[in-house]
Amino acid sequence: MPKRQLDLIFPEEMIKEPVIWEMSKKFDVIFNIRRARVTETTGELVIELDGEDGTLDKAVEWLRKKGIKVKPVTHDVLE
Amino acid sequence: MKKISGLKCRECGRKYQAKAIYVCEFCFGPLEVDYNYEQIKAHISQEKIKTGPNSEWRYWDLLPVETKSVISLGEGFTPLLPARNLGKLLGLEKLYIKNDAVNPTYSFKDRVVSVAITRAVELGFDTIACASTGNLACSVAAYGAYAGIKAFVFIPIDLEKGKIIGTGIYQPNLIGVEGNYDQVNRLCSEIADSFPWAFVNINIRPYYAEGSKTLGFEVAEQLGWKAPDHVVIPLASGCLMTKIYKGLKEFNMLGLIGKVRTKFSGAQPEGCSPIVTAYKENSEIVKPIKPNTIAKSLAIGNPADGYYAWKTMKETGGFAETVNDEEIIEGIKLLAETEGIFTETAGGVTVGVLKKLAQTGRIKKDELTVAFITGNGLKTQEAVSEAVSRPKKIAPTLKAFTEEFPWIKR
Numbered sequence: 001m002p003k004r005q006l007d008l009i010f011p012e013e014m015i016k017e018p019v020i021w022e023m024s025k026k027f028d029v030i031f032n033i034r035r036a037r038v039t040e041t042t043g044e045l046v047i048e049l050d051g052e053d054g055t056l057d058k059a060v061e062w063l064r065k066k067g068i069k070v071k072p073v074t075h076d077v078l079e
Numbered sequence: 080m081k082k083i084s085g086l087k088c089r090e091c092g093r094k095y096q097a098k099a100i101y102v103c104e105f106c107f108g109p110l111e112v113d114y115n116y117e118q119i120k121a122h123i124s125q126e127k128i129k130t131g132p133n134s135e136w137r138y139w140d141l142l143p144v145e146t147k148s149v150i151s152l153g154e155g156f157t158p159l160l161p162a163r164n165l166g167k168l169l170g171l172e173k174l175y176i177k178n179d180a181v182n183p184t185y186s187f188k189d190r191v192v193s194v195a196i197t198r199a200v201e202l203g204f205d206t207i208a209c210a211s212t213g214n215l216a217c218s219v220a221a222y223g224a225y226a227g228i229k230a231f232v233f234i235p236i237d238l239e240k241g242k243i244i245g246t247g248i249y250q251p252n253l254i255g256v257e258g259n260y261d262q263v264n265r266l267c268s269e270i271a272d273s274f275p276w277a278f279v280n281i282n283i284r285p286y287y288a289e290g291s292k293t294l295g296f297e298v299a300e301q302l303g304w305k306a307p308d309h310v311v312i313p314l315a316s317g318c319l320m321t322k323i324y325k326g327l328k329e330f331n332m333l334g335l336i337g338k339v340r341t342k343f344s345g346a347q348p349e350g351c352s353p354i355v356t357a358y359k360e361n362s363e364i365v366k367p368i369k370p371n372t373i374a375k376s377l378a379i380g381n382p383a384d385g386y387y388a389w390k391t392m393k394e395t396g397g398f399a400e401t402v403n404d405e406e407i408i409e410g411i412k413l414l415a416e417t418e419g420i421f422t423e424t425a426g427g428v429t430v431g432v433l434k435k436l437a438q439t440g441r442i443k444k445d446e447l448t449v450a451f452i453t454g455n456g457l458k459t460q461e462a463v464s465e466a467v468s469r470p471k472k473i474a475p476t477l478k479a480f481t482e483e484f485p486w487i488k489r
């Protein structure tokens with residue numbers, strides 16, 4: 001199954017919600033948290049998602065709709 | 080023993096072999112080059128550096144390549160100029176301009192690309208590639224041509240003319256992607272996964288980034304082997320600032336300069352200031368934004384090294400500030416009129432922020448301050464075309480001339 005590495009940035013109002021748990025209930029994806037950082041006003045979570053391509057797309061879309069910024073971990077924005 | 084000891088994760092510290100990889104498999108943190116400093120320390124010295132080439136390669140000992148046959152167009156070792164006129168205007172007694180607009184393809188990117196391509200060839204690649212908003216494109220195309228290897232350069236289709244022509248002249252495979260810079264990047268990371276190419280800002284990134292350290296080395300050497308008190312640096316991904324800081328710390332660790340007490344201040348355009356925003360909000364998480372600014376070379380809404388630049392500014396007691404589009408143009412003009420240097424929009428951002436920091440007393444008048452000018456104005460002429468002197472049209476006679484300038488005394 002394809003794996004995707006993602007960097008998620010949470011707005012303040014979402015920090016207290018169990019978003020990742022909810023996502024894994026709604027969609028057939030396996031998550032693995034690799035790194036996290038939380039401050040007063042934001043949270044950042046680096047995770048790996050494992051699932052079918054279409055399901056992964058749906059899960060990411062769902063996260064985005066919740067107001068979470070989702071970017072792939074590629075560090076390709078270096079210029 | 081080799082001078083490169085390997086790659087090291089900046090987040091969890093895990094070590095990797097010095098190959099074309101860039102992300103930690105465990106925590107997905109970025110990888111950075113690590114050196115055998117003990118070995119380097121044993122034979123590096125001010126004397127040895129002084130007798131080296133007049134390019135960034137005089138610091139070969141601290142750059143991540145093992146070969147001595149480096150691919151160089153003479154990048155680096157650019158002028159550090161005392162900016163007396165601008166200093167006077169801003170009330171700064173010891174202001175210097177590091178003029179990196181005079182590199183082979185007219186931006187500091189030549190430093191990083193020379194290192195990246197030398198390492199890429201050393202690792203066996205025959206194709207170099209990048210995603211770019213302009214300056215990196217010009218540089219990769221030029222160095223690819225010089226090295227005689229294939230070059231693939233991806234840009235957003237609507238780039239400024241100066242940057243498209245300044246890249247196209249070297250005849251790379253130039254791809255104009257119908258989309259914004261973010262989309263170009265996405266595409267490139269997929270391409271990087273599918274083809275065995277050296278993408279300078281993706282899989283070669285840990286090596287590439289090290290090239291920016293040489294700006295720190297040079298300034299220290301040019302100041303007579305000491306670190307400045309305050310620096311002002313433009314931020315896009317935040318890599319440049321992070322590496323200048325690393326460079327100064329390395330020089331200190333190796334005993335080449337004394338203590339580094341330099342304050343690092345960052346400059347971003349108002350229309351793309353995720354790092355400055357994080358600084359002002361005192362949040363170590365840099366939130367991505369959609370850029371909208373004339374400073375296209377700094378238009379990275381999702382900065383890879385944003386956190387590290389943030390940390391550098393906080394750790395050193397520096398500041399972060401923004402300027403709007405008008406202030407950017409004013410900054411470009413100000414530098415040209417006072418110091419005779421024509422910089423691009425990124426330099427306008429730096430000068431604009433320098434001015435703000437000086438006027439608000441955040442840069443002290445007796446601090447030895449260096450402003451980094453990283454790109455050339457000839458590439459972004461659109462930005463100032465409305466704001467420059469126009470020729471006064473006259474007939475080819477003395478009479479016509481004196482009529483046009485009646486106030487000139489003979």
Ligand SMILES: Cc1ncc(COP(=O)(O)O)c(C=O)c1O
Binds near residue numbers: 319
């Ligand atoms: C002229 C110029 N200055 C500064 C920068 C910022 O560099 P960094 O992305 O390392 O922060 C860039 C990046 O493209 C640039 O082109």
Ligand SMILES: [Zn+2]
Binds near residue numbers: 089104106108
């Ligand atoms: Zn790691």
